[in-house]
Amino acid sequence: MDRISVPELTGTNYFIWSLxxxxxxxxxxxxxxxxxxxxxGLSEKDALEWEQKNSDAVxxxxxxLSDEQALQFAAENNAKILWDKIKSTFTGQTEDRKIDAGxxxxxxxxxxxxxxxxxxxxxxxxxxxxxxxxxxVSPRELVYYTVRGLKGKFAxxxxxxxxxxxxxxxxxxxxxxxxETSFIxxxxxxxxxxxxxxxxxxKSKNSGMRLCYVCRRPNHVxxxxxxxxQKERTTTxxxxxxxxxxxxxxxxxxxxxxxASPNEESLxxxxxxxxxxASCHMAKDRVWFEKILPERKDIYLxxxxxxxxxxxxxxxxxxxxxxxxxxxxxxxxENVSYVPQLRCNLLSVICLMDKGYKIKxxxxxxxxxxxxxxxxxxxxxxxxxxxxxFEPLYNSEGYFSNPSNSNYDIWHSxxxxxxxxxxxxxxxxxxxxxxxxxxxxxxT
Numbered sequence: 064m065d066r067i068s069v070p071e072l073t074g075t076n077y078f079i080w081s082l083x084x085x086x087x088x089x090x091x092x093x094x095x096x097x098x099x100x101x102x103x104g105l106s107e108k109d110a111l112e113w114e115q116k117n118s119d120a121v122x123x124x125x126x127x128l129s130d131e132q133a134l135q136f137a138a139e140n141n142a143k144i145l146w147d148k149i150k151s152t153f154t155g156q157t158e159d160r161k162i163d164a165g166x167x168x169x170x171x172x173x174x175x176x177x178x179x180x181x182x183x184x185x186x187x188x189x190x191x192x193x194x195x196x197x198x199x200v201s202p203r204e205l206v207y208y209t210v211r212g213l214k215g216k217f218a219x220x221x222x223x224x225x226x227x228x229x230x231x232x233x234x235x236x237x238x239x240x241x242x243e244t245s246f247i248x249x250x251x252x253x254x255x256x257x258x259x260x261x262x263x264x265x266k267s268k269n270s271g272m273r274l275c276y277v278c279r280r281p282n283h284v285x286x287x288x289x290x291x292x293q294k295e296r297t298t299t300x301x302x303x304x305x306x307x308x309x310x311x312x313x314x315x316x317x318x319x320x321x322x323a324s325p326n327e328e329s330l331x332x333x334x335x336x337x338x339x340x341a342s343c344h345m346a347k348d349r350v351w352f353e354k355i356l357p358e359r360k361d362i363y364l365x366x367x368x369x370x371x372x373x374x375x376x377x378x379x380x381x382x383x384x385x386x387x388x389x390x391x392x393x394x395x396x397e398n399v400s401y402v403p404q405l406r407c408n409l410l411s412v413i414c415l416m417d418k419g420y421k422i423k424x425x426x427x428x429x430x431x432x433x434x435x436x437x438x439x440x441x442x443x444x445x446x447x448x449x450x451x452x453f454e455p456l457y458n459s460e461g462y463f464s465n466p467s468n469s470n471y472d473i474w475h476s477x478x479x480x481x482x483x484x485x486x487x488x489x490x491x492x493x494x495x496x497x498x499x500x501x502x503x504x505x506x507t
Contacts, residue, residue: 069127077153078195084127093120096142117142124149161196168193168200172212179217179239183209183232206232213239216246222363226342337429337442337449339412340365344379344396347405351455352377355401362402371404381453383440393456394439410442410451 069087072080088094096117105113120142125133132149139145154160168189173182186209190200209232213221220242224230230238275281275288332348345362349355355375363370379396398414412422415431420439423430429442429449442449475486 069123072128072132072149072153077149078192080127081150084124088120088123091119091123092116093123093142096120097146098143100141100143121145161193161198164189164193164196165198168205168208171208173214173217175215179236179243182212183236183239186212187232202231203228206230206235209235217242223342226360226362333452333454335408335410335451335453337412337431337451338409341409341411342413344399344411344414345373345402345405345409346379346399347401347403347408349401351379351381351399351408352401353380354378362400371402373400373402375401377401380456382456383451383453392439394453 069083070076070080085094085097088097093116096113097120101110101113101117118140121140124142124145125136128136136145136148139148168186171186171189177185186205190205193200206228210221210224213224217239220238224235224238275283278288342362346352355377357375358373359375360373361370362373376398379399381394381396383392383394396410415422419434421430421432421434421436423432425441427444431439431442433439440451442451444450474489475481478486478489481489
């Protein structure tokens, strides 16, 4: 067929054969005779031209048939009728083929030695076949079944992608390519085995040297680190001292990162922690939300087989606190997950960067700027964390309060904060216990 390769038609490859045959006929300017019958009223010249095209199209189609199929359609000399007969023969059981295609997509799994490019191409091919049979497959469904079929060396990536359903199939392919490169590249940051303790650190772009993952110091790797080996013999309190040492100013000046403190100190309810490891924004109290859309899903933690439950998501509207650095601003945080099991609220660095926000380091704080480089807020370093202080705009009248046990304070609030002099006069008219607790408070 003049260097045009069309596969031989079999009982299972009709859709691929049809696609390639249509392309071949289109290149030869013969596709029109397979879609319409011979027009009436043609001139003698046009009629001869149509007959020639019809004859060529029939020849091309029959040459791609197997011996049995060529005999079956040998008597047909009209290109359109021949094309329609072949189509009806191989698509007669459309419903059965549609069910088979849907089942094939749902049971999609990556093979042990299959490359990421081949796997995604196979998934897209199945989705295309489903569309051709009238079975609609949305992009989200394709991503869902593709991610679910990952296993083996991509198992860890699968667990992470399960919490990021908004990814497109192209983004999933790019992530799989990067993960695949880390396995096969000789300059990969992965060491042999799956233990994170033997990994080499990435080469620092600023310092031009390799750093240990444990102590963040040069000239050795994590598996030989003194602090890692000592950690196996120390008590829990000694392990905390090592961690505090690793968070010293000397280490932070070399390569600062966002970390979460392991200390168990209590957190203020209005504090949000800027976290570079969080895959989404998370809040632990309903008071931050105007409305929560229920959607139960798992959120995987760093530890093996550890996860917590997300019970829904919504939009958080909050107000920054007025400081010497600027006036308070009203901010809106979208797609915030409601996770009651959290110990503190988390603001995801990844999600901020996806929205176009810029994260800049400045001494002992981090600046969060919008797309126009306008400062939105600051996260200050405290107890080994980067903390932001917000006040909720929703349900503010029912927000956290510290109950007062003072009789004076209670009645002072009830009487709309009267002047202390008049409060002293009111004690003769208020029938309560311990009325003598009222004292005149003078402000000097």
